[in-house]
Amino acid sequence: MIVVACIKQVPDTTQVQIDPVTNTLVRDGIPFIINPYDSHALEESLRLKDSHGFKAVALSMGPPNAEAMLRKALALGADRSVLLSDRVFGGADTLSTSNVLSAAIAKLREDEEVGIVFCGKQTIDGDTAQVGPGIAVRLGFSQLTLVDRIEKIDLVERTITVRRKLEGRYEIVEARLPAMITVVRELNRPRYPTVPMRLASAKAEVEVWSNEQLRLDVNSVGLKGSPTWVSRIFSPERKEGEIVGDGMNDPAGAARLLLERLIEGDMLAV
Numbered sequence: 001m002i003v004v005a006c007i008k009q010v011p012d013t014t015q016v017q018i019d020p021v022t023n024t025l026v027r028d029g030i031p032f033i034i035n036p037y038d039s040h041a042l043e044e045s046l047r048l049k050d051s052h053g054f055k056a057v058a059l060s061m062g063p064p065n066a067e068a069m070l071r072k073a074l075a076l077g078a079d080r081s082v083l084l085s086d087r088v089f090g091g092a093d094t095l096s097t098s099n100v101l102s103a104a105i106a107k108l109r110e111d112e113e114v115g116i117v118f119c120g121k122q123t124i125d126g127d128t129a130q131v132g133p134g135i136a137v138r139l140g141f142s143q144l145t146l147v148d149r150i151e152k153i154d155l156v157e158r159t160i161t162v163r164r165k166l167e168g169r170y171e172i173v174e175a176r177l178p179a180m181i182t183v184v185r186e187l188n189r190p191r192y193p194t195v196p197m198r199l200a201s202a203k204a205e206v207e208v209w210s211n212e213q214l215r216l217d218v219n220s221v222g223l224k225g226s227p228t229w230v231s232r233i234f235s236p237e238r239k240e241g242e243i244v245g246d247g248m249n250d251p252a253g254a255a256r257l258l259l260e261r262l263i264e265g266d267m268l269a270v
């Protein structure tokens with residue numbers, strides 16, 4: 001049974017700049033990293049390989065230079081790394097990204113059953129958290145988001161039990177396999193590659209699939225298959241007169257400050 005980790009290459013956000021004319025990221029000369037949440041998705045897929053004998057596949061849609069990230073996944077222990085790269089995939093919004101990733105997972109399923117797909121909870125550039133659920137819906141997989149612990153996997157009953165980390169509470173959920181799981185950082189601590197594995201991965205093959213392999217309608221992928229687009233990106237302006245209180249260390253003081261300012265500003269009827 002296969003476990004897939006969807007991993008996306010993202011710009012190192014401390015250095016991101018936006019082109020004010022085109023409203024797109026300035027990518028020239030910017031270092032790229034694996035989306036931090038996706039490191040945890042990859043790590044969990046490798047743990048399932050070790051504990052349950054899953055075959056671990058790392059999957060990414062991106063430009064040719066994403067190959068380096070996928071090679072690192074091989075160095076960490078993935079059995080296969082697949083890069084989905086084709087000009088027709090370029091300019092994709094989240095819907096068309098989900099289409100392409102789902103088609104690739106469906107193709108993997110032609111050879112062997114896919115039991116689990118791990119995604120990060122969200123990326124640090126697009127930040128939408130839509131792609132994982134988009135994959136689950138397209139493939140008809142159970143959808144388990146914000147997971148911080150795998151409680152149990154029962155391959156006989158074909159069920160999985162996970163803990164979801166919600167605001168102020170946890171939720172234990174059991175679901176049918178196959179499942180798509182989005183993960184949070186608390187799930188695990190990603191491993192480092194050993195020197196022998198790093199050396200072996202230098203020669204290992206990162207498979208590159210274009211639309212020739214996936215055979216998707218070109219109108220359903222890339223820019224053509226994207227019903228949404230970014231019309232403007234901007235940093236919100238700092239407004240004058242904001243109220244800053246230390247709600248973490250002094251919640252009562254912060255509440256008092258807020259109340260005083262609301263009364264002062266005649267914004268509250270008392």
Ligand SMILES: Cc1cc2nc3c(=O)[nH]c(=O)nc-3n(C[C@H](O)[C@H](O)[C@H](O)COP(=O)(O)OP(=O)(O)OC[C@H]3O[C@@H](n4cnc5c(N)ncnc54)[C@H](O)[C@@H]3O)c2cc1C
Pocket residue numbers: 006007008009035037038041059060061062090091092093094095097101118119120121122123125126127128129130131132228229230
């Ligand atoms: C309206 C809109 C228009 C856009 N237009 C463009 C554009 O013109 N050109 C462009 O380059 N980008 C564009 N993007 C960005 C592009 O859509 C996103 O990079 C992509 O859809 C993933 O969305 P996200 O980053 O929000 O992922 P999220 O939904 O936040 O990601 C969740 C998880 O899904 C998985 N995942 C997401 N993307 C990938 C991937 N590519 N490969 C493998 N796993 C993945 C990861 O596990 C990730 O942690 C656009 C985004 C939006 C919202």
